[in-house]
Amino acid sequence: MDIDTLDLNLLRIFDALIRTRNVTSAGEAVGLSQPAVSYALAKLRTITGDELFVRSRGGMEPTPRAIHMGVPVRQVLDMIRREVFQTDHFIPSEAERVFTLSLSDIGEMVFLPRLLRRLQTEAPHVTIKSVSLSPADLQEAMASGDVDLAAGYFPDIIKANFYQQHLFAHTFACLVREGHPTIRKRMTMKQFMDATHIVIRAEGRSQEIFERHLEEKRITRRVGLVIPHFMSVPHLLQATDMVATVPRSLAEALVSFGTVCMFDLPFETPKFDLKQYWHARFHRDPANQWLRQLVYESFIQGI
Template sequence: MKRDDEFDLNLLPVVLAIAEERSVSRAAERLGWSQPKVSIALNKLRVALDDPLFVRGSHGMAPTPRAEALIAPTRDILLRVKTEVLASAAFDPASTTRRFTFALSDIGEMTFLPKLLAYLQTHAPNATVRSVTLPPEAIAEGLEAGDIDLAVGYFPDLKARNFFQQRLFTHTFISLLNAKHRIKGPRISMDDFLRIGHAVISAEGRSQEIFEQLLTRHRIERRIVLSTPHFMSIPFIIASTDLLVTVPYAVGESFARIANIRLIEPPLEIPNFDLRQHWHRKYHKDAANTWIRGVLAKLFSA
C-alpha cells in the first residue's frame, strides 16, 4: 500500500459511486466521467489499497470488506466537503452578533455612521460597529488580515490590485461663516477670501488635502488664524468668531444644523472627489462582507 502522503484522495468518489450504483458504467454517468476513466481510477485504487474492492456478483459489482469499510467515511468526507467547504457560508443579519469594523476619519464618521447605525438597529439589531482611524499602510494591512471589513471615504492610497473599491458618491467642498457675518451672498469673493481670517483643519483624513493642494497650485495664500487637527470644535468656533473654514460639503451641512453658521461657496472652482468603500480581494465573496457592502451602497450610492 502507498504511504498516506501518496494516496490520491480524488479517487474516493469512485468508491462511493460504484458501491451505490453497483456498476462501473452507471458510476461513470453519475460522476460525469467516461467509463474507461472510472476503470482506470478503480485500478489505481486496487493497487493503492492492495485489494480488489469490487467483484462481479449476481447483483452487479459487490464491494469487498475493504471497500465496505471505506464507504461510510468516504460518504461523510464528501458530504462535509459539499456542505462546509463548497457551499457558500450563509449570513443572517437578523441574528448575527458580528462586529463590523470600518476605517473612517472623524468626518467619515459624521457622514456615514448615523444612517448606517440606524439601518443596523432595524435589520441587524445584534450587530456592533467599531470605527478606527489608522495610517494608510495600517489600513491596508488591516483589510488584508480581516481586522477591518471596509475602508470608507477618501483613501487614494488603496489602489493596489489586491483591493476592490466601489464609488458611493461624489463630493465637493463648502466654506462656512458665522450666520451674522458681514460678508453676504452665496459666494465669497477672492478679495474677501484673502482678507478674512481662516481656520484650517489638519486632520488625518485625506480629503482635506484636496483643497489645500488646490490652493498651493493656484499660489493662494490665506491668512491662517487657527490651525487645528480637530473637526468637532469648528462649528462652535466659526459661530463665535469672524473666521472662515472650508470643509467637505456633508460636514458643512452637518455643522450648519448644530451651530449658528451658514454655507457660502468658495471663490474658486474645486474639483469633486469620490467617496468609496474599499475591501481586500480575500473577502470579496465573504457573505458578511458582501452584505455590509450592499448596505452601504444602498444607503449612500448617488
C-alpha cells in the same frame, strides 16, 4: 498508505459503490464505464489491503473495513464540494459577522449613520468596525482581508490590484457660529479675508486640496487656530467669531445641530472625488459585493 499518492477520484468511486452496491450503477453515478470502476476498485484494494466489496446475490457487499470507511469518505467529499467548489451565498438577514471599514472622521459622522440605518433592517446581526490607518498600512490591511472596504478620499490607493468605484464629487463650505456679528446672509471675499480662521489638518487628505487651492489662487488668510480633528469645530466656532472651511457634507451635518451656520465660499471652490476601494482578492466575494452596494447606496442617498 501514502496519502500524497491518493487520487480523490478513487474516493468518489468508493462512495458510489458503497451507496449503489453495484459496479455498473456506480459507474453511471460518477460518469465512468464498468471496466474503469473495476480498475479503480482494484487500486483501492491494493491501497487498503482489503477486499472492500465482495460479490453476492444482492450485489457488491461491503466488508467491515469498507463500512468503517463509508461515513468519513462521504464527509470528506461533502466538505470538498461545500468548501472548495460550491459558490458562496451571503444572506444579509442571517449573517453574523464583522465588516471592517476605513473611514475618516467625516465618514463616520456623515455617512456611517446612513449605513447603520440600513443595517438595522437588512442585516441586524452584522457589526461594523471603523478603523483609521496610514495609507501604507491600509493597503496591506485590505490585501490581507483585515479591512474589507475603504470609503472616502484616499488618493494614495493607486496600486493595480485595487478596485475603486466613484461615489460622488464633493466640495467645501464655510461655517460660522449662529449670530455671527458680521457674516449673516452671505460671505463676501472681504469677510473671508478679514476673518480669523480655524484650519483643520486631519488624517483625511481632503483638506490638503483646499489649502493647495488657496496657494494656487494666492489667497491668504489670518489663521488663528490649527487643529487635527473636525469634531471640535462646532464648539470652537460657538465660542468665537472664527470661520472654518470644511467638506460640504460635514458642514450640512453640523448645521443640523443648530449651533452653526453654513455659507458658500466667495470664490470658486475645488472639488474632490469620494470613492470606495477594495482589493482584487475580494472582488467576487458575495459578502464584499453586498457591502459595496450597501455603502454605495448609503453614500449617494444623501446627494
